[in-house]
Amino acid sequence: MTTTDGDTASVSIQDMSKISGLSEATLRYYEKIGLIGPVPRDESSGHRRYGGHAVERIEALGCLRATGMSVQDMRDYLRFLDGNGDGGDGNATRMRELFERNVSRIQEEIERMHVRRRYLELKAQLWSARERGDAEGENRIVPEVARAREGLR
């Protein structure tokens, strides 16, 4: 997985993908848009070789991406990590704020998901009633669907 040449470990894109959970295509894409990189290449083959420093950063990015964090927030995260957000200790505050914002974002998404589930459950029930030819059940569900629809933003 890693090769030691001198003191620097070097990781292939495939391994970097396994480590970070980001697809190889995404790794190339992140490099292209300047979120990571430029990644050094193997002399003869031209293949990417991720060095120890990069590996840790990209592993972290994998986690953040997995939470649905925006590319801009990932950029800020790296900037704060490197101490170029403000200088000094203000960056811990920026980091906290960044994560708190994202917690709120997820929280709101969860709440919206519950509403959506409710709506879809009722729709499933409605068609289930129709499937059985249960006209009465159908009539009971229709107004509930209408109510659930209101919550769907």
Add this chain to the structure above:
Amino acid sequence: MTTTDGDTASVSIQDMSKISGLSEATLRYYEKIGLIGPVPRDESSGHRRYGGHAVERIEALGCLRATGMSVQDMRDYLRFLDGNGDGGDGNATRMRELFERNVSRIQEEIERMHVRRRYLELKAQLWSARERGDAEGENRIVPEVARAREGLR
């Protein structure tokens, strides 16, 4: 909001957007990909005029889209509605299955969201500890972050 000419109500794209919750751009896009339409136009201005039949369908699509349903499932939904899924009563079954699949999809998403929230909360706490210079708190949180990370797919 609606104009009566004869017996057909005609709705502008702006109003259709308000009714359905889909943006004007999305309405044009759905037409372009053949999910809806073609929508009749006003003779002189060339503006879209949605007729009563289309209005109901698009309103329904708005709800489905709001739940995150895929374009393909929306296509199937319309097909089953029109009775071209199978013929006869098999379509109620198809509809039920379609909605049940989507309930499961949402359910899984909700579960993943909880894991993500947990991870982000811990990260926020970690940086909060650093912000306060609380090295001890930091040490308590680090292993928890590591554990939460495992769940992130």
Add this chain to the structure above:
DNA sequence: CGTTTGACCTCAAGCGCTTCAGGTGGGAGA
């Protein structure tokens, strides 16, 4: 020693929209 395999490369297109740029028709006010 030629060939096959596999990991990797780049470039282009597609997905589901959103946003933007540039243009038209028609009604209202000066």
Add this chain to the structure above:
DNA sequence: TCTCCCACCTGAAGCGCTTGAGGTCAAACG
């Protein structure tokens, strides 16, 4: 009547990736 504005139009580009086509390099196999 002239002009302004508003609602609408089309087409193209952007976002964050994913998928696919077509080509290179190096180690392994017959």
